[in-house]
């Protein structure tokens with residue numbers, strides 16, 4: 001008896017529990033991929049598996065539905081693996097320990113992978129049930145979604161006849177997604193001239209910021225530690241005789257940095273007055289920012305700590321000026337908002353990483369836009385500034401946007417069916433983050449797509465939980481969509 005075997009709809013929860021019993025973190029999807037292939041064979045369905053472990057299963061239309069437009073049902077096989085410090089689960093080989101608490105399913109000490117195991121479970125349950133009236137169904141299960149959507153990128157869509165996609169990788173019941181951002185990561189490298197010097201060592205730190213996801217949380221007005229520290233640094237170097245040894249902040253280009261640290265060198269004969277002046281400049285600079293970020297980043301602080309005399313390699317004057325120009329004058333945050341969808345950030349960028357290496361300063365940005373031409377224009381703008389300052393840059397991990405379609409018959413159907421079933425209108429939104437729908441839209445001509453899913457909370461964390469009654473409601477919804 002499984003932990004979930006009393007829950008309804010039984011078949012959905014059975015497949016979900018099977019999936020949770022196999023390790024399936026990103027890059028480790030072979031077992032769950034093979035499981036889907038075995039499922040298809042057992043049910044006499046056409047199946048394809050590729051080298052990326054993507055799986056496509058085809059179920060031909062039932063009698064009377066042969067002339068209907070095929071429907072693609074899509075989700076990803078991989079999950080984000082996070083666990084609590086005391087949890088002994090080995091994500092390479094162990095399944096999860098499922099738990100039912102009230103109206104929720106969760107996993108003891110780990111992420112649950114409701115994102116996106118529930119999509120796979122729904123789809124297998126649909127394919128297994130011969131009593132459901134359906135057009136030609138094309139189930140598409142992709143891999144490595146959570147680490148760059150490599151599976152979707154590698155997917156050969158020539159097997160697919162459908163142009164209509166029901167993606168099940170969203171986690172808010174009552175919200176239908178109709179667009180997502182594309183993006184890329186920009187790495188800037190500025191060559192550094194250095195010279196050896198003796199002086200008084202000091203460390204300037206900005207920390208206590210909230211940070212967050214560079215897509216979902218770029219509109220929250222939160223401070224970016226790298227930018228804020230650069231701004232204090234700029235004041236400090238203008239008004240005192242300090243020089244820069246290094247500046248480092250942030251771990252990922254797609255996260256708003258929470259702390260940043262710079263090493264400085266002040267003159268050997270630093271007087272008490274000059275030291276006080278430096279502290280005063282920092283304090284004044286901090287006070288201005290503190291006011292601006294009090295509501296979003298209550299814990300924000302800036303500190304200047306003096307150390308001992310030492311010899312260090314400081315930035316040459318030229319390098320310092322180029323570095324500060326890039327750090328303080330490149331755009332950052334929201335560039336523009338959507339005119340089609342209320343409250344949607346259309347184009348943004350985030351300075352996620354600043355790192356000082358021996359002979360170069362590295363800056364990494366995550367750039368996003370739901371309009372491809374705007375993303376490209378922003379990348380070009382950055383390139384111009386970087387060249388002007390004598391740096392070089394590369395663009396990596398480019399993924400396409402799923403642009404909002406003003407005219408979408410499938411979306412209209414999905415809205416109407418939702419209203420008929422539940423008596424309320426679903427919200428139609430777009431997100432400022434990537435979904436595989438963007439990659440599908442770049443491969444399938446005239447793609448008509450929505451993304452939906454049952455209610456989940458705190459995905460990608462050990463607090464992830466999946467709402468049982470919502471899984472049942474969204475099951476009925478999916479069946480109705482398939483039937484029409």
Ligand SMILES: [Zn+2]
Pocket residue numbers: 076115116145169
């Ligand atoms: Zn997902």
